[in-house]
Amino acid sequence: MALTTLPPASPSATAAVPRRPVASPAWRxxxxxxxxxxxxxxxxxVLMIYSTTRVPLAAAGSNPEAEMTKQLTYAxxxxxxxxLTILFDYxxxxxxxxxxxxxxxxxxxATLAIGRTTLGATSWIQVGSIEVEPAELVKVTFIISLAALLASRKGNVTxxxxxxxxxxxxxxxxxxxxxxxxGSAMVLAVVLIGMLLMAGTKGRHMVVLAVLAVVAIGGVSETGILKQYQKDRLITFLEAPSGVATTDNASNPYAASIEYNLDQSKAAIADGGISGKGLFKGPETNLSYVPNQDxxxxxxxxxxxxxxVGSALLLALFGIVVWRSWRASIVSRDLAGTLICVGVLAMLMFQVFENVGMTMGIMPVAGITLPFMSYGGSSLVVDWVAIGLVVNVGMRRLS
Amino acid sequence: MAQPPSPPPSEPNAPKYSPRLRATAVLVVVVCLFAALFGRLWYLQGVEANTVAVKSVAGQGIETVYIPAPRGEIFDRDGVLLAGNKIEQVVTVAPGAEAAHPGIVGELSALLGEPTAEVKAAINNVQYSPYQSVPVKEGVSNAVVLAIDENQSLLPGVSVQAEPVRYYPQGETTANIVGYISGITGSEYAQVKNEQCGPGIPCYQTTSLIGQAGVEASFEDYLRGTPGVEKVQVDSQGQVLGLLSYRPPVPGDNLVLSISLNDQRAAVQALNDWVIKARGMTDSVSGQYFRAPAASMVVEDPRNGQILALATYPDYNPDDFLGGISEARWKYYNNPANNYPLIDRAISTGYAPGSTWKLITATAMLKYGLRSPYAYYDDVGTYSIGGQNFHDDDNIPLGPIDLQTALTESSDTYFYSLGGQFWQMYDAGRDLKGPDPLQTVASEYGLGHFSGIALPGEDPGIVPDALVVAKEHSQYPKDYPDSVWEPGFEVQEAIGEGQDSVTPLQLADAYSAFANGGTLYVPDIALAVEAPGRADRPNGKIIKLYYPQVKNHPPVPTGYERDAMLQGFEGVTAAPGGTAYDAFKSFPLSQYPIAGKTGTAQVDDYCAPYTICAPGSVTWPAYKQDTSVFTSFAPATDPRFTVDAVFEQSGYGADVAAPAVEQEYETLFGLNQPAKQAACSPPSSTSSTSSTTSTAYGSASSTTSTTAPGAPCANPSTTTTTYAAGGANG
Structure with missing residues (x-):
């Protein structure tokens, strides 16, 4: 790592000065x-996963700490x-x-060919005894590939x-x-937009892109490329006041269940009030009224x-992650580093906004995890690799 | 912030590219997004948190399960158990267990030896709360319990619980009194679902058991107890997570009946014996064997109206109804060929009482001064009025007779003429719209009215009068061609024929009133209600006592007039010319004088084959043979028992009903238990010699059953006890 910084410093090395100048080690x-x-x-x-899974696990006769222990292992x-990510120069x-x-x-x-289908998504493949979700991993490789390509244009994005x-x-x-x-596809799209913007795409091209996006969305929803459940999610979101069953919902149990999910989600959030019910004390959480709560x-x-108080603190922690990513992007030694950081920022920011917004009913329901928190190994590894890239860029800003 | 990255200098065509500007734009977007999240969060948690819709979340996930209370037990007056609860092993399946492990249906089916469809249906009985274990089979053997314990891995969610299950140790003997319980039906539940057994505790669930007959039904409110309440926490999937609160069920109160099981057993035995004997006798009218399809017997204490025995034939097994009666049994009980065992003939069927009605006519005669008891009436074998002739049953003229002989030898003509006199004095030409004096006296003896016994299904009987006839005619002119009260009606009524209808219980009540000198009681079936939960049942905390209840005071004659009637009744059993003399020939009447009256009630006019039949007469086999009736009280001078019996289609009262009653008296006076003969015990130690040991209620009959015939005890009512069984004497 630090070795790469040595050549430019070599001229003064001959001066036999015992003290090594500049370039404190990157880990500093x-x-x-x-x-x-x-x-x-x-x-x-990990704590939240324990609070949401211990009761149903115990009721099923399993170890109430089983899921929490798994998540700890993933962590x-x-x-x-x-x-590993910060070990080598980006x-x-x-x-x-x-x-x-x-x-x-x-x-x-390969995933499409041999993948396993869960909850309507064919997105897991088996590697040995563990299951991996490639769509998660691809987010990172996508950011790196895009950064390499765009940085080579040096701001001149034609x-x-x-x-x-x-x-x-x-x-x-x-x-x-x-x-x-x-959900993962939407993350890719947002990452792409963010990185294009940062890389110097011209205003008129951005406008064209926006128009294209609108046309694409309209075309997708009108031509039936979107699956019914995907539409239902959007419809549920658009049909405002929660709890009001429309005739559509009555004939469509899936929409009703999404709506139920949202109602319970909002009820749980509201139930917390200012200071919360206390750990292990929320009825909605303890009784598993919110589906997919882990x-x-x-x-x-x-x-x-x-x-x-607690949720604001949580958002503040995300705020720190986003802020430090943004800061790393502007202190980066090169454009590629900047773009990597912005890609990670776009990814995390979008996931946080979409996920938290969805639970509060201001964004449509989509299968997007809350970074660092949602249960699951693939997304946790990818999130840590992502901030590994940011740290990598930041720690080598002076080299 | 540290230095921004320097714009790439080597690009000449990108003067407008400013990373700093673009980074700032990114920051603005980020800040906006976070602001939106914080704003929404504040709205939900700071503002909306206090709305009603959100508050409903708090009660979510709490479900209430009601646990049935053990039912109160039922005892006879001596403390013998008539209805109890035994602990049975019940196989239950936890909620959701079948959904999670469908294999248990097959395993259970094999283990319990029941078809899979039935096991599945039992598990999925929707009447049970989804948060409650569902019973699949009751009363399983220890082997099955062991097998379930040992194979828990194959049978997840299956367990065995000890649950109280109703049982009737006396079976058929007390079935008509005790009754039975069974699962509540939908329409019954609709009626009682709002009944509260405690604050917010409904008495019934759709799975509740409820009394359906006998005292199980009429004392339901005491016996049922208060269900327990369990509040459980359930999650969104309906999984029970834990117990929030538990309030145990309160067992029902115990009921102590006035019935003496000993006397009841003897009465049932007497009915069975004499039904069989009657079926071996030939009817002189039709020339056929008697059918004797049904019979009943009542034993009452005339001093207070307490019922000591109430027997009916045929009877049923109350255990058949536990856990739901099978279709085959239900069909059996409702098949006319089996004579409807579910009907309690003693209270639910009215009969023409025949000559036993003469108590009424004689009382009315004396009250209205139609005839002195010593006046002689010349019985010539027939009586004529309004161009109609009425015969004595045997057409043999008895010559000049007074009241005593008329009762002893059951002269119909004597009473026909009284009926005729009543009609002439009170009905002829008067266009009465209600009862005349004869009918009024009948009514005062309680006939034509509900006795008020605390048993369901009582029949009030009929005392026909001018009004009844007019009503019937206006409703069914073809079946009842007469619209006015003809003299013939009154003549027939005077000997208990025609439309007179009296239940065996009413007949016993009326004779009890005569026996005790003029008090008609509401017959008591229960003595007390006791608090549950005592192992040494006697003297459990008393919740309610049933004191003798006076219904009416019929005009029972006094002095010499009463003596004349009493001697007439005593002669029935004791005088050589008495109608029941043969039946009581071997009974120690000198020791226990019995006053009685036979009755033989014609049901149909018989039409012999190859003859010209009178209008309305019936030929065999449609013909119904005469009803055999006997009623009595004893000892005649100081009555403690009123006993009557009615046998359908069994001929003369003297031939079947009278000997059946005689058989009952042998038990009542302890004559058929020579092994137990002993010197009369002093009252205080009575209880220790009684087979059922100490009881708070005492028992007139069980006391006497330990008494040697040679040494009659003093009035046994003095041996009582807490509850003043002899209320009339007290």
Whole structure:
């Protein structure tokens, strides 16, 4: 790592000065605050997973700590992945960009071929005894590949470049969409937009992109490419006051169940009030009234048990993560680092906003995890690799 | 912030590219998004948290389960158990167990030896709360219990619980009195679902058991107890997570009946014996064997109206109804060929009482001064009025007779003429719209009215009068061609024929009133209600006592007039010319004088084959043979028992009903228990010699059953006891 910084410093090395100048080791610039925020979020996630799963597990006669223990294991693995990520200069990852891109495509194809279907999504593959969700991993490789490509334009992003980037992005996007992991595909889209913006895409191209996006969304929803349940989610979101069953809902149990999910979610959040019900004391959480509360709706557990104070603290921790990513992006030694940081920022910011917004009824329901907190190994590892990239960029800003 | 990255200098065509500007734009977006999240969060938790819709979350997930209370037990007056609860092993399946492990249906089916469809239906009985274990089979053997314990891995959610189950140790003997319980029906539940057994505790669930007959039904409110309440926490899937609160069920109160099981057993035995004997006798009218399809017997204490025995034939087994009666049994009980065992003939069927009615006519005669008891009436074998002739049953003229002989030898003509006199004095030409004096006296003796016994299904009987006839005619002119009260009606009524209808219980009540000198009691079936929960049942805390209740004071004659009637009744059993002399020939009447009256009630006019039949007469087999009736009280001078019996289609009262009653007296006076003969015990030690040991209620009959015939005890009512069984004497 520090070795790469040595050549420019060599002229004075001959001066036989015993003291080594400049270039304190990169690990001295590691962003401790960012890591602390990530660790805090991960710890809170483990606690929330325990609070939402212990009762049903005990009722089923299992070990109430089973899911919490698994998540703790994932956290250890994720932190290992984080350490690996900051070990090498991110330049090396950028040089792997074509390999990472093609590898990702192959992985997604493999998932479609041999993947396992859960909750309507064919997005898991078995690797040995563990299951991996490739769509999650692809988010990171996508950021790296895109950063390598756009940084090479040095701010001069022409229409052709935009077209090339779109063409390259549409392949993983469609493959992920084909897995019915609509949420992950949306993350990719947002990451793409964020990075294009940061890389210097011209205003008129951004406008064209926006128009294209609107046309695409309209076309998708009108031509039946969207599955019924995906539409239902959007409809549920658009049909405001919760609890009002429309005739549509009466004939459509799925929409009713989404609405039920949302109602319980909002009820749980409101139930927390200012100071919360206290750990293990929220009725909605204890009685598992909120479906998927250990995964997509984990925010509600925090909100009910610790109230506004706790949820605001949680959002503040996310705020720290986003702020430190943004800061790393502007102090980066090169444009590629900046773009990596903005890609990670876009990914995390969108996931937090979509996930928390969904539980509070201001965003449509989509299968997007809350970074660092939702139960699941793949997303936790990817989140830690992502902030590993940010830390990597930040710690090598002076080299 | 540290230094921004320097714009790439080597790009000439990108003068407008400013990373700093773009980064700022990103920051603005980020801040906006966070602001939106914080704003919404504050709205939900700070503002909306206090709305009603959200508050309903608090009660979510709490479900209430009601636990049935053990039912109160039922005892006879000596403390013998008539209805109790035994602990049975019940196989239950936890809620949701079948959904989680469908295999248990097959395993249970094999283990219990029941078809899978039945096991499945039992598990999925929707009447049970989804938060409650559902019983699948009751009364399983220890082997099954062991098998379930040992194979829990194969039978998750299946367990065995000890539950109280109703049982009737006396079976058929007391079935008509005790009754039975069974699962509440939908329409019954609709009627009682709002009844509260405690604050917010409904008495009944759709799975509740409820008394359906006998005292199980009429004392339901005491016997049922108060259900327990369990509040459980359930999650959104309906899984029970834990117990929030538990209030145990309160067992029902115990009921102590006035019935003496000993006397009841003897009465049932007497009915069974004499039904069989009657079926071996030939009817002189039709020339056929008597059918004797049904019979009943009542034993009452005339001093207070307490019922000591209430027997009916045929009877049923109350255990058949536990856990739901099978269709085959239900069909059996309702098949006319089996004579409807579910009907309690003693209280639910009215009969023409025949000559036993003469108590009424004689009382009315004396009250209205129609005839002196010593006046002689010349019985010529027939009586004529209004162009109609009425015959004595045997057409044999008895010659000049007074009241005593008329009762002893059951002269119909004597009473026909009284009926005729009443009609001439009170009905002829008067266009009466109600009862005349004869009918009024009948009514004062309680006939034509509900006796008020605390048993369901009582029949009030009929005392026909001018009004009844007019009503019937206006409703069914074809069946009842007469619209006015003809003299013939009154003549028939005077000997208990025609439309007179009296239940055996009413007949006993009326004779009790005569026996005790003029008090008509509401017959008591219960002595007391006791608090539950005592192992040494006697003297459990008393909740309610049933004191003798006076219903009316019929005009029972006094002095020499009463003596004349009493001697007439005593002669029935004791005088050589008495109608029941043969039946009581071997009975120690000198020791226990019995006053009685036979009755033989014609049901149909018989039409012999190959003859020209009178209008309305019936030929065999449609013909119904005469009803055999006997009623009595004893000892005649100081009555402690009123006993009557009615046998359908069994001929003369003297031939079947009278000997059946005689058989009952042998038990009542302890004559058929030579082994137990002993010197008369002093009252204080009575209880220790009684087979059922000490009881707070005492028992006239059980006391005498331990008494040697040679040494009659003093009035046994002095041996009582807490509850003043002899209320009339007190």
């Amino acid at each position: 610039h590691v962003d401790v605050l960012l890591i602390a925020a990530g660790a805090g979020l991960t710890a809170l996630g 250890v693995v994720a932190f290992g992945a984080f350490l 330049k090396r990852y950028l040089s792997w960009a074509p390999v990472l891109y093609i590898g990702s495509i192959l992985l997604l194809l 229409g052709r470049v935009v077209a090339l980037v779109l063409a390259l992005s549409v392949v993983p996007f469609l493959l992920i969409y084909k897995q019915d992991a609509l 995964t997509d709706f984990i925010f509600t557990a925090m909100a009910e048990q610790f109230g506004f």
